[in-house]
Amino acid sequence: MLKMQDISKIYRTDLIETYALRSFSLEVTAGEFVAVTGPSGSGKTTFLNVAGLLEDFDSGRYELDGTDVRALSDDARSRLRNQRIGFIFQSFNLIPDLNVQDNVDVPLRYRGLAASDRRERITSALELVGLASRARHMPAQLSGGQQQRVAIARAIAGDPAFLLADEPTGNLDSLMARQVMDLLEQINEMGTTILLVTHDPELARRAQRNVHLIDGQISDFRAYEPRPAPSGAADAAGAALA
Amino acid sequence: MNLHIRPILSALLRNRTGAILVAMQVAIALAVLVNALYIVTQRIEKMGRPTGMDVENILIVQSAGFTAHYDLKSSIQQDLAWLRSLAGVLAATPTNAIPLSGGGSSQGLTIVPGDRTKNDSFGYYEVDEQGLDALGLHLVAGRNFRHEEVEPPITLDDAGRFVGNVILSRAAAKELFADQNPLGKPVYDTLGKQATVIGIVDPAMNSWVDSEHADWVFYMPRLTSALYGGVRYIVRTRPGERDAVIRLAEAHLATSNPDRVIHFVRPMTYFKDLSYLGDRSMGIYLLTVTGLMIAVTCLGIFALATFNVATRTKQIGTRRAVGARRADVVRYFLVENGMITSAGVLAGCALALATGYYLSLEYALPRLNLYFLVGGVLVLWATGQLAAWQPARRAAAVPPSVATRTV
Numbered sequence: 001m002l003k004m005q006d007i008s009k010i011y012r013t014d015l016i017e018t019y020a021l022r023s024f025s026l027e028v029t030a031g032e033f034v035a036v037t038g039p040s041g042s043g044k045t046t047f048l049n050v051a052g053l054l055e056d057f058d059s060g061r062y063e064l065d066g067t068d069v070r071a072l073s074d075d076a077r078s079r080l081r082n083q084r085i086g087f088i089f090q091s092f093n094l095i096p097d098l099n100v101q102d103n104v105d106v107p108l109r110y111r112g113l114a115a116s117d118r119r120e121r122i123t124s125a126l127e128l129v130g131l132a133s134r135a136r137h138m139p140a141q142l143s144g145g146q147q148q149r150v151a152i153a154r155a156i157a158g159d160p161a162f163l164l165a166d167e168p169t170g171n172l173d174s175l176m177a178r179q180v181m182d183l184l185e186q187i188n189e190m191g192t193t194i195l196l197v198t199h200d201p202e203l204a205r206r207a208q209r210n211v212h213l214i215d216g217q218i219s220d221f222r223a224y225e226p227r228p229a230p231s232g233a234a235d236a237a238g239a240a241l242a
Numbered sequence: 243m244n245l246h247i248r249p250i251l252s253a254l255l256r257n258r259t260g261a262i263l264v265a266m267q268v269a270i271a272l273a274v275l276v277n278a279l280y281i282v283t284q285r286i287e288k289m290g291r292p293t294g295m296d297v298e299n300i301l302i303v304q305s306a307g308f309t310a311h312y313d314l315k316s317s318i319q320q321d322l323a324w325l326r327s328l329a330g331v332l333a334a335t336p337t338n339a340i341p342l343s344g345g346g347s348s349q350g351l352t353i354v355p356g357d358r359t360k361n362d363s364f365g366y367y368e369v370d371e372q373g374l375d376a377l378g379l380h381l382v383a384g385r386n387f388r389h390e391e392v393e394p395p396i397t398l399d400d401a402g403r404f405v406g407n408v409i410l411s412r413a414a415a416k417e418l419f420a421d422q423n424p425l426g427k428p429v430y431d432t433l434g435k436q437a438t439v440i441g442i443v444d445p446a447m448n449s450w451v452d453s454e455h456a457d458w459v460f461y462m463p464r465l466t467s468a469l470y471g472g473v474r475y476i477v478r479t480r481p482g483e484r485d486a487v488i489r490l491a492e493a494h495l496a497t498s499n500p501d502r503v504i505h506f507v508r509p510m511t512y513f514k515d516l517s518y519l520g521d522r523s524m525g526i527y528l529l530t531v532t533g534l535m536i537a538v539t540c541l542g543i544f545a546l547a548t549f550n551v552a553t554r555t556k557q558i559g560t561r562r563a564v565g566a567r568r569a570d571v572v573r574y575f576l577v578e579n580g581m582i583t584s585a586g587v588l589a590g591c592a593l594a595l596a597t598g599y600y601l602s603l604e605y606a607l608p609r610l611n612l613y614f615l616v617g618g619v620l621v622l623w624a625t626g627q628l629a630a631w632q633p634a635r636r637a638a639a640v641p642p643s644v645a646t647r648t649v
């Protein structure tokens with residue numbers, strides 16, 4: 001599904017070269033929920049950006065759905081991001097001048113879907129995140145947790161195979177963070193592969209697998225027991241938290 | 243191609259202050275552009291009116307006798323004989339005034355002797371049998387003057403004398419005779435003296451380019467007189483020989499006759515250009531102001547688009563991340579700008595029409611031609627899009643990683 005081999009990513013400035021990723025290899029299979037942890041500056045966001053085709057890399061090989069992404073044009077990458085990948089950002093990244101449903105609509109429009117199809121997808125995505133009644137609110141009229149749920153609706157409305165989340169709970173208090181995490185688990189259970197970057201070891205523990213980064217390298221794989229049946233998943237994790 | 247009009251519009255409406263200001267700028271620029279260009283083209287048309295004369299190849303000599311020995315007739319004959327002997331000269335005539343120069347004589351003409359109901363005034367020129375050729379005028383009916391018809395100059399004692407025959411411009415003939423054939427018909431001066439119309443030239447112009455009836459003119463076969471403040475020659479050369487003839491004439495005439503001075507030897511274009519100087523300056527001024535206006539408007543559009551791009555970097559990065567291609571980003575900003583300019587252009591149409599209407603009332607200009615409005619709309623729209631092009635390209639260069647890299 002996602003296969004990275006010996007990926008290196010170097011940021012060059014006039015003075016220094018930073019190896020944000022070095023000889024990074026990782027394989028993620030369909031349906032997995034992988035948490036990426038590590039200290040600040042260890043390369044988590046870089047990894048996510050490379051994985052999500054937001055940034056190029058310097059060497060190594062990266063296959064997404066069996067396609068070598070190196071060879072893809074900028075437009076092809078855009079199309080792949082649009083159709084296969086959903087993004088969730090730490091600061092939500094809603095478009096402040098668009099209401100909730102128009103925000104969810106953004107990727108669907110770029111995909112060129114028919115209006116009726118888009119309307120259906122927007123409704124069901126908003127229903128899933130519990131904000132169907134807020135469709136015409138502006139982002140500024142929503143709480144942080146609600147905004148992030150709108151962002152999740154935007155990310156999943158297109159039925160992506162991957163969901164990439166960079167500190168999605170970083171700007172939320174713990175209650176809201178837990179709601180968002182519940183939502184992600186729910187989405188994962190519906191079959192979406194999730195890569196989650198987080199500082200929070202407790203949230204990380206709720207994933208099936210942990211990748212720990214230090215200085216752009218994987219220092220530690222911690223595979224957790226696969227979560228039990230969907231119905232008990234949240235409770236099990238909740239118990240682990242408590 | 244989906245332009246995503248609705249979400250772009252609703253986002254725009256939430257940030258309308260800058261957009262409204264720029265749209266107003268566009269509106270004013272359109273009103274100025276359309277009306278200024280209309281006025282300018284009218285001036286250009288005015289300057290480009292057919293004169294009927296070979297202005298480019300004509301030179302004018304003006305002289306004045308100043309000694310007691312000066313003899314008008316023999317001086318003129320001597321000078322003309324010399325001028326006509328030059329290889330580059332096609333024809334030459336003495337005359338009382340310079341067409342298109344702003345200075346000359348005019349005279350009332352009627353077709354009923356002593357008719358006081360009309361006081362049409364016609365510019366006139368005293369010429370000899372080479373007069374029409376020297377001016378390059380085109381005879382469309384009747385005949386030219388003959389050598390033996392050329393009458394002696396008027397003097398202080400008989401200044402009210404008229405001539406036997408006249409040649410009219412077609413416009414003058416039309417004014418006097420309407421649809422009748424004027425050839426062979428009499429015309430009368432304001433003293434009731436009669437002349438016969440023997441020819442019609444067309445087109446033709448008198449000395450006053452700003453006159454409503456600059457094409458009302460007639461020609462008399464008469465040697466010009468010193469009473470007109472000097473003697474003038476109209477000399478027509480072969481194409482390309484005018485300046486050479488000017489140099490020759492200057493050198494020769496200055497010394498050939500010690501009893502008179504040469505005031506000047508100048509190309510006819512000098513006088514024409516001088517007469518149209520006001521129109522030309524007005525045109526240049528209007529074009530400059532309009533150009534500046536459009537430049538400032540473009541700057542406004544450019545500034546707003548640049549501002550919008552700069553303040554929306556993160557939004558652009560997010561759009562890129564969720565699947566916008568570079569072209570989609572460019573299109574977004576061009577569509578947005580298109581909405582702003584369209585609003586401005588719409589308001590500008592109303593403003594342009596109102597301004598045009600006001601100008602037509604206040605300055606008796608013809609009403610605004612709608613083609614100008616359509617043209618102005620297209621020009622402003624196109625330059626507006628051009629002004630937003632660079633910021634839009636800059637927006638498209640925002641990398642998708644901005645979505646995760648900025649707070």
Ligand SMILES: Nc1ncnc2c1ncn2[C@@H]1O[C@H](COP(=O)(O)OP(=O)(O)OP(=O)(O)O)[C@@H](O)[C@H]1O
Pocket residue numbers: 011012013018019020038039040041042043044045046047
């Ligand atoms: N655009 C850039 N130019 C130069 N260096 C960069 C750039 N982006 C990231 N880096 C460097 O690359 C390294 C990895 O950065 P990255 O953002 O991936 O870390 P991170 O693990 O996400 O950190 P955090 O937990 O603080 O978000 C850091 O040393 C960072 O300074």
Ligand SMILES: [Mg+2]
Pocket residue numbers: 044045046166
């Ligand atoms: Mg980071």
